[in-house]
Amino acid sequence: MELSPTAYVILGMVSREARSGYEIKALVDETTRFFWAASYGQIYPELKRLAAAGLIEGVDAPRGERKRTVYAITPQGEAALKGWLRQAPATYELREEGLLKLFFAGVLQREESAEILRSMREHRAGQAEQLRALEPKAREKEEAGDPFPLIVLRGGIELNEWIAKWCERTEAELLDPARKERSG
C-alpha cells in the first residue's frame, strides 16, 4: 500500500502518544511546518484512511462535554513508519520566489534588484527568529530523550541564518562589484 508523505507525518506525530487531528495540526505548525506543512483538509481525511487501513486506531477521548477522538498508532502502523524511515528520502523541493525574481532582475535597475535581496534577507532573518522562539519546547523533548526535534530545529535556524547572510553578502557585491575582488 502506497502512503502519501502526509500520511507518514501523521503516523510520526501519533507514534509517541495518541493525538487528535486538531493537536496534530498544532504540532505540525510548531515543528515540521518550515519543511513539511499539512492542513486540516489533508489531516482529517488522512486520519480516516489510516484508521481504515489499520495503521492507527481512533479512541473517543472527550474533554468534558466536547467530543474528541485521539488516534493511536497500531503495531502495523509502527512497522509502516519504520519501513518508511529506513528508505532513502526522495522529495527535495525548494520554491523560493525571491530567487526567481532575482534570476530575472536583469530587466530592473540595480537598486531595484538589491531590494529583492533585502526582502529575502528580512524574511529569512524573521524566519530564524520565529524558529528560535520554538527552541525551549524542543529542548524539553531532548531532555525527555528525543534529540531529533532539537537537531532539526537548529538546522532550520542555521539554514535561515545562512541564507540571510548570503543575501547580505550578495547585495553588497551587487552594489559594489569591486568589493568582490578585494575580499577574495
Add this chain to the structure above:
Amino acid sequence: MELSPTAYVILGMVSREARSGYEIKALVDETTRFFWAASYGQIYPELKRLAAAGLIEGVDAPRGERKRTVYAITPQGEAALKGWLRQAPATYELREEGLLKLFFAGVLQREESAEILRSMREHRAGQAEQLRALEPKAREKEEAGDPFPLIVLRGGIELNEWIAKWCERTEAELLDPARKERSG
C-alpha cells in the same frame, strides 16, 4: 488580472528573446529548476492564456518543415513582469523529506538515523555538482551583460554545499555526542 508565478516564469523567459514552449521548458530545466520548476502541462496552457491576455505574442517560426511557434513579450507583458519583480516575494517553501524523517528518527536505532543524514548529504553534494556543471552557460550570460543567472546559480551551489556540510557535521555529533563539547 492575477497571474500565477508560473506565468511570470514564462514572461521572464521570453523577456529577452522570443522562445517556443519547448525551449522555455528546456531553459527552466537548466536554470530555475532547483528553486522553481515547470512542466509542459503548465507551460503550454499558460502560453495560450498569456497570449489571449495580450502579454505575449505568438509568431510562427518553423524550422524547416517543422511547425514551431515562438512567443515574444509585448509592452504590456513587460510592464506586468516589472510590476511583479518590484513586489516583495511571497512564496517561500522548503519540502525536505530527509528532515521530516530525521525529525521522527527517535524511533530508530542511532545508526539508522545517521543513515538518513548520509542520504541527505549525498543528495545535496550531487545536486551541487550538477549545478556546478551549469556554471559555464551562466558565465556566458554574465559576459553578455546579465549577471543574475550566475549569481543565483552560485547561490544554489553554495546553499547545497552548506546543507551537505551541515549533514556531515550533524552526523558526527549524533554518533559522538562528546564531540560537540570539545569543538564548541
Add this chain to the structure above:
DNA sequence: ACAGGCATGTAAATAGTTACATGATTCG
C-alpha cells in the same frame, strides 16, 4: 455576553506532475 481557543469536517479552487499521443527532423 463575547472573544478566543478547541474540535471536526467539507467543498471548491488551484497547482502541479505524469503519462500519453502525435508527428517531424536529424544524426550516426
Add this chain to the structure above:
DNA sequence: CGAATCATGTAACTATTTACATGCCTGT
C-alpha cells in the same frame, strides 16, 4: 534504419490550500 531530439499538446491524477460551516467550552 533506428534513436534521439524537436515540438505541441491533453487527460487523468494527486496534492494542497482556502474558506467555510458547525458547535462547545473557558475565561473575562
